[in-house]
Amino acid sequence: MLVLTRKKDQSIIINENIEITVLDIQGDQVRIGIDAPREVSIHRKEVFVQISEENRKAASANVKVDLKEVLKNSRLAGLKKEDGSQDPK
Amino acid sequence: MILKTRFFGELEIEDDAVIHFKHGIPGFENVKRFVLIDSDEEGSPFKWMQGVDEPKPAFVIVDPFVIRKDYEIKLDNEVLDELEIKSPTDVSVFCIVVVPEDISKMTVNLQAPVIINCVNRKGRQLILDTDKYGVRHYILDELQRQEDKADAGADEEKGPVHNHK
Numbered sequence: 001m002l003v004l005t006r007k008k009d010q011s012i013i014i015n016e017n018i019e020i021t022v023l024d025i026q027g028d029q030v031r032i033g034i035d036a037p038r039e040v041s042i043h044r045k046e047v048f049v050q051i052s053e054e055n056r057k058a059a060s061a062n063v064k065v066d067l068k069e070v071l072k073n074s075r076l077a078g079l080k081k082e083d084g085s086q087d088p089k
Numbered sequence: 090m091i092l093k094t095r096f097f098g099e100l101e102i103e104d105d106a107v108i109h110f111k112h113g114i115p116g117f118e119n120v121k122r123f124v125l126i127d128s129d130e131e132g133s134p135f136k137w138m139q140g141v142d143e144p145k146p147a148f149v150i151v152d153p154f155v156i157r158k159d160y161e162i163k164l165d166n167e168v169l170d171e172l173e174i175k176s177p178t179d180v181s182v183f184c185i186v187v188v189p190e191d192i193s194k195m196t197v198n199l200q201a202p203v204i205i206n207c208v209n210r211k212g213r214q215l216i217l218d219t220d221k222y223g224v225r226h227y228i229l230d231e232l233q234r235q236e237d238k239a240d241a242g243a244d245e246e247k248g249p250v251h252n253h254k
Contacts (some may be wrong), residue, residue: 038167054118059146064096
């Protein structure tokens with residue numbers, strides 16, 4: 001990993017079109033500003049990792065389960081009311 | 090194209106049924122192509138999303154507006170441009186479901202909806218920058234909450250507007 005030391009208001013340029021600026025430092029918190037082209041997606045790492053993990057978990061399950069069994073106790077389940085009584089009034 | 094899948098056997102797939110994910114999805118960055126498989130049951134809010142590329146992951150997906158009637162996302166220009174979305178009616182939104190062994194505990198990831206432009210079949214899983222939705226909502230709890238709300242709110246929605254706080 002490349003390690004650079006920066007002070008408040010100093011920046012790093014990556015690839016000529018991404019600029020990362022240290023905006024503020026308060027104790028162990030650092031505020032960072034990022035200027036990047038719109039197509040570059042930027043995420044807090046822990047959120048990205050969490051989504052990756054959820055996706056992997058979702059894909060490792062047996063997806064061919066009988067989902068309507070689970071929902072049968074829920075009135076919302078079918079979405080279609082066979083007796084046609086959709087109006088709650 | 091014939092696609093061999095773990096859960097659905099061999100699927101015959103038309104080229105125009107394939108949805109292209111430029112970046113894959115988090116955790117499966119190499120899976121750039123998916124197909125949607127409808128549930129046999131008519132009116133079901135669930136579908137499947139089957140990866141075409143290795144390791145061919147398969148997901149249960151659900152219409153988030155069934156889980157939360159007021160589900161709301163805002164698509165940035167960047168997303169609109171990437172998926173070439175011209176009209177809200179071109180867009181389908183699904184959320185990925187985790188089905189544990191005890192399937193009554195299944196959860197849905199409302200923070201990372203899958204957005205599909207149905208016209209050009211381009212898709213992307215967004216990561217919403219919000220604390221309104223999390224990655225793990227218990228589906229049955231959410232449905233129950235909505236029923237409770239519907240029962241409690243039945244009076245409010247009728248009649249003239251009045252604020253009772």
